[in-house]
Amino acid sequence: MVDTPPAVVEMRGITVEFPGVKALDGVDVTLRAGEVHTLMGENGAGKSTLIKALTGVYRVSAGTITVRGEKRVFRSTADAQAAGISTVYQEVNLCTNLSVGENVMLGHEVRRAGGIDWRATHREAARHLQSLGVQIDTHSILGTHSIALQQLVAISRAMVTDASVLVLDEPTSSLDRGEVEQLFAVVRELRDRGVAILFVTHFLDQVYEISDRLTVLRNGRLVSEHLAAELPRGELIAKMIGRELDELDAISRAADREIDRSGAPVLRAVGVGKKGVLEPVDVDVYDGEVVGIAGLLGSGRTELVRLLYGADRADTGETEVRGAPARITTPRAAIDRRIAFSSEDRRAEGIIGDLTVAENMVLGLQAQRGALRKIGKAEQDAIVDEYITALGIRPANPHALLRNLSGGNQQKVLLARWLATAPQLLILDEPTRGIDVGAKADIQRKVAELSAQGLAVVFISSELEEVVRISQRIAVMRDRRKISELDSAGIHVDDLVDVIAQESPTASTLAPASETAPSRDDTPRSLENPESAA
Incomplete structure (x- = not known):
């Protein structure tokens, strides 16, 4: 029987609330030494919120975070880093105009007599990179290297402080297969050293290639936790997607x-x-x-x-x-x-909250006709009245600001916008x-x-x-x-x-x-x- 690795981080009953929204509701997660623990769930499941609660970006509304047996309250990312928790995000947060060595050692440069000893700093950067199996000229400019190598530099930078927990948020989203294999070799090296790794990805094959343990979230709640080897793919997907009402x-x-x-x-x-x-x-x-x-x-x-x-x-x-x-x-x-297209991100690429329902509805038709062919008031009123009725938009007020409508009614207005273009x-x-x-x-x-x-x-x-x-x-x-x-x-x-x-x-x-x-x-x-x- 294989012993369960010791817990490094225990999150219990984690709840994160924003005005009118409960993003996480009583979630439990345990990160163990020498394990890759993958968070699974569809968009809106709460993965990003959980990461931000662990790394001090969000304050938890309820629940406790324990690191190596000590309860901690993270008021900032610096608090989380001081507790040994480092994060590498999907978008590499590095200075591409600086050298590789400067990026690895940023904030941890070797100092002598009040100044930075750059020769020693680059030696330290090379040592940290080589410990992960990365051979690269530390004097080269970071921006000249591939995204994959930049990810490895970001991981090396995160481990300069000897972090015991490494959070990897969608690190493979921009990598090809060979680059993923290179990254996973580094992840396995860190795991074998005893680092607890929290991994987030949407690539199913990668989940089973690298994960030791899986936690499934849905709608801000914990669904279940499993050893990866004991959860078939079909059951994982079923747990992620849930069931329609x-x-x-x-x-x-x-x-x-x-x-x-x-x-x-x-x-x-x-x-x-x-x-x-x-x-x-x-x-x-x-x-x-x-x-x-x-x-x-x-x-x-x-x-x-x-x-x-x-x-x-x-x-x-x-x-x-x-x-x-x-x-x-x-x-x-x-x-x-x-051809009409309604984006999945209705807030950023769809609705214009400061315009009215009517103004949002006719935007597509006006774009289709061009700026010189203005839609007359009578035609606009007829279009708006037709779709408010046909789609059951509530309140049935064409002059209401779209930002004040519910998400469902905003989506209906977007649908009406494109249907009006025939x-x-x-x-x-x-x-x-x-x-x-x-x-x-x-x-x-x-x-x-x-x-x-x-x-x-x-x-x-x-x-x-x-x-x-x-x-x-x-x-x-x-x-x-x-x-x-x-x-x-x-x-x-x-x-x-x-x-x-x-x-x-x-x-x-x-x-x-x-x-x-x-x-x-x-x-x-x-x-x-x-x-x-x-």
Whole structure:
């Protein structure tokens, strides 16, 4: 029997509250010496909040943090660092205009007679780097090196103080496979020295490659903790995504409706990709069809649709709109072809809180027409009244500031903005995230209704049941590639989970459910957890 490593950090009952929001609710996590402990959960699960509570960025509202048996209260990041907790963030927090050695030793330079002994400082930097197996000229400018090497420099800097806990927040998000292997070699070296490592990633393969222990969070609550070797991938995904509430089960699945694919699709993309962001992907969508994009956060879902819309520029692939070649390299080009896109980040890229409901609704149409063709008041009033009624926006006041509406009603206003442009293709990225069940059901019903009327839709959701419910086809993404494409007729959430969790990615295929996963009875595996609400 293997002994359980000693606890370095124990977080008990950690609760973090902001005005009107409980970001963490009574979460327990234990970090042990010589273990890589991975935090898992979808966007909004509370991973970042937990890290910030541990590192002194956020004050905890309730609960205790114990480090090596001593209760600590972290009022700042300096308090956490003094307790031996260091952090390396996704965006490397270094000075790229300084040398490697200066970055490693920043704040810990070797001093002699009131000044800095740079020769000794660079020797110390080289020693710290070499202890991690990194051979690099410490006098070279950091910015001349790859992101992977900058990550290793950041880790070396974090360990200069002999930290006993290292937090790695999405360190592999910008790395290729070879660079990930180099980083993991360093992580294993630190683990073998007895450092407790808290790791956050959305890449499922990496989770099982490097993790000793997993903690799953959902909606700010602890779901469960497991040894990585004892938790199958499918069960991990089920714990992360939870289960939709029963109120949404009444919505009839649009997948029951057959789609005519005999002509040219509204959009066809072949080999669309971007180096370091997304491997080349094929996708097409026909009139009246909802194509769902499924996968865990970080799988490449958003990256794909941003390339299709021209919000980011692809460096490979070709695109056709209704059979004609189309160069969509900017959102303007997409709008000109009647392609609309609603971003997953509605606060930063969607709503304009200081404008009214009416002003937000007509923004897309005004952009489509151009600055010289102003929308008249009568036309604006008619558009706004139509969509307030059709989408059930509350309060039904076109003059209300959008920032004062609930998240669900803000999302409905964004949907109205793009529907007012009469698109032929609507791309929706997480349109139901963070909204109540009633608003979620309203939006799902509207998407099903619009597709039945002939609108082509690309639909992304972290809720797999939602994707299955309203899609005719589902493209499955993992680790920045499309691993499968399924006809959703007869598909259960369990089947989709199995595809996402499979050991080795398969080539993209279009196959009915019976050819992709074993047949099942009508009762899916339970994804419910009594501690979590959707």
